[in-house]
Amino acid sequence: MRKILVTAVTLVLLLFLIPLLLPGPDKASPQGTPPPSSAQKIEDLSSGRTLRVLLDGTVREMDVNQYLWGVVAAEMPASFELEALKAQAVAARTYAMQRAQWTNQSHPDADICGDHRCCQAYISPEKAAQNWGSKAEENTQKILRAVQETGTEVILYDSKLISAVFHSSSASQTLDAVQVWGNSVPYLVGVKSPEGDDVPNYHTEAKISAQDFKKTFLTAHAEAVLEGAPSGWFGEAERSAGGSVSRILVGGVPVKGTELRTLFSLRSTAFSIETTDSEITFRVTGFGHGVGMSQYGANTMAKEGKSYRDILCWYYTGVTVAPCPAELWNKKPPN
Numbered sequence: 001m002r003k004i005l006v007t008a009v010t011l012v013l014l015l016f017l018i019p020l021l022l023p024g025p026d027k028a029s030p031q032g033t034p035p036p037s038s039a040q041k042i043e044d045l046s047s048g049r050t051l052r053v054l055l056d057g058t059v060r061e062m063d064v065n066q067y068l069w070g071v072v073a074a075e076m077p078a079s080f081e082l083e084a085l086k087a088q089a090v091a092a093r094t095y096a097m098q099r100a101q102w103t104n105q106s107h108p109d110a111d112i113c114g115d116h117r118c119c120q121a122y123i124s125p126e127k128a129a130q131n132w133g134s135k136a137e138e139n140t141q142k143i144l145r146a147v148q149e150t151g152t153e154v155i156l157y158d159s160k161l162i163s164a165v166f167h168s169s170s171a172s173q174t175l176d177a178v179q180v181w182g183n184s185v186p187y188l189v190g191v192k193s194p195e196g197d198d199v200p201n202y203h204t205e206a207k208i209s210a211q212d213f214k215k216t217f218l219t220a221h222a223e224a225v226l227e228g229a230p231s232g233w234f235g236e237a238e239r240s241a242g243g244s245v246s247r248i249l250v251g252g253v254p255v256k257g258t259e260l261r262t263l264f265s266l267r268s269t270a271f272s273i274e275t276t277d278s279e280i281t282f283r284v285t286g287f288g289h290g291v292g293m294s295q296y297g298a299n300t301m302a303k304e305g306k307s308y309r310d311i312l313c314w315y316y317t318g319v320t321v322a323p324c325p326a327e328l329w330n331k332k333p334p335n
C-alpha cells in the first residue's frame with residue numbers, strides 16, 4: 001500500500017515537473033521571440049498607424065507596413081539585394097506618409113491608391129505569390145524583412161517628409177527635378193548612379209516613320225516646319241551631365257526632352273536621334289523619369305556592400321533617415 005502511494009506521488013510530481021523541464025513555446029529563444037527560421041506573416045506586421053488605401057475601387061483600412069509589403073513587392077524585383085529592398089521600403093513609406101497628410105483630389109476618401117500613375121503600385125500577397133511560383137515563400141519572407149527591419153523609418157529634409165520619387169534605371173546619372181518637372185527641389189539633384197550590367201532593356205530603340213513623326217509632332221506644335229528630309233528637322237540637343245536631353249529644336253520649335261518622351265512613348269529622356277529619309281530612330285538608355293533613387297543603381301550599391309541608409313543618402317541629397325516623428329506619423333488631412 002505504502003509502495004503504491006509513493007509511486008502515485010512520484011507520478012503526480014513528474015506530471016508537474018515534465019513541462020518545467022522541457023522548453024515551452026516561450027523558451028525557444030530569448031525574449032519569447034520566435035527563432036529566426038520560423039516564418040513570419042504579413043498580417044503580423046504592425047506599425048501602429050493605418051492608411052485608407054484605394055484598391056480595385058474599394059477603400060481598405062490597412063496598417064502602413066502591411067500596405068508597404070504590397071508596394072515593395074510591386075515596385076521592385078524580389079531578387080534584389082535586401083539592402084536595396086529596405087531602401088525601397090523606406091522610400092515608399094516616406095512617399096505614402098507624405099501623401100497621407102493631404103486630401104488627394106483624385107480620391108478624397110483614400111490616403112493613397114494602388115495605381116502607379118497616380119500614387120504607387122501595389123500587389124496583393126496572393127497575386128504576388130502566384131507570380132513567384134516556387135519562390136513565393138522565400139520572396140514573401142525577404143520583403144517582410146525589408147519592411148519590418150525598417151520599422152517606421154522615413155526620409156526627412158529640413159524636418160519634413162521628402163517627396164521620395166524613384167525610377168527604374170538612369171543613364172548612369174540621375175536628373176535634377178527642375179529639368180523634369182520645372183521646379184527645383186534641394187534634395188532632388190542629379191548624382192552619379194552605378195546601374196550595373198544586368199539592367200533588362202537598358203538600351204532600347206524606338207522607330208517611328210517620318211510620316212507618323214510629322215503627324216504626331218504637328219498635332220502638338222502646328223507652327224513647326226517639318227519639310228524636306230528628316231535629317232534637317234532636328235537641332236543640336238542640350239544635354240544634362242548624364243546625357244539626358246533637356247531641350248532640342250524640332251522643326252524650329254524648342255521642346256523639352258520630357259515632351260518628346262511623352263509624345264513618342266520613349267523609356268527615358270536619355271536618347272539620341274538617327275534619321276533616314278523615311279524613318280526616325282530614337283536610341284534610348286534607362287527607364288523612367290530619372291529623378292531620385294534609381295532602383296537598379298540601388299541594387300548595384302547594395303551588391304557593393306552599401307547599406308540602405310547609404311543608398312538613400314546618396315540618391316536624396318542632404319537628407320536624414322530616421323523613425324518618423326510622432327507629429328508627422330499621426331498627421332491627417334484637414335477636414
Ligand SMILES: [Zn+2]
Pocket residue numbers: 104106107112113114115118119120
Ligand atoms: Zn492615387
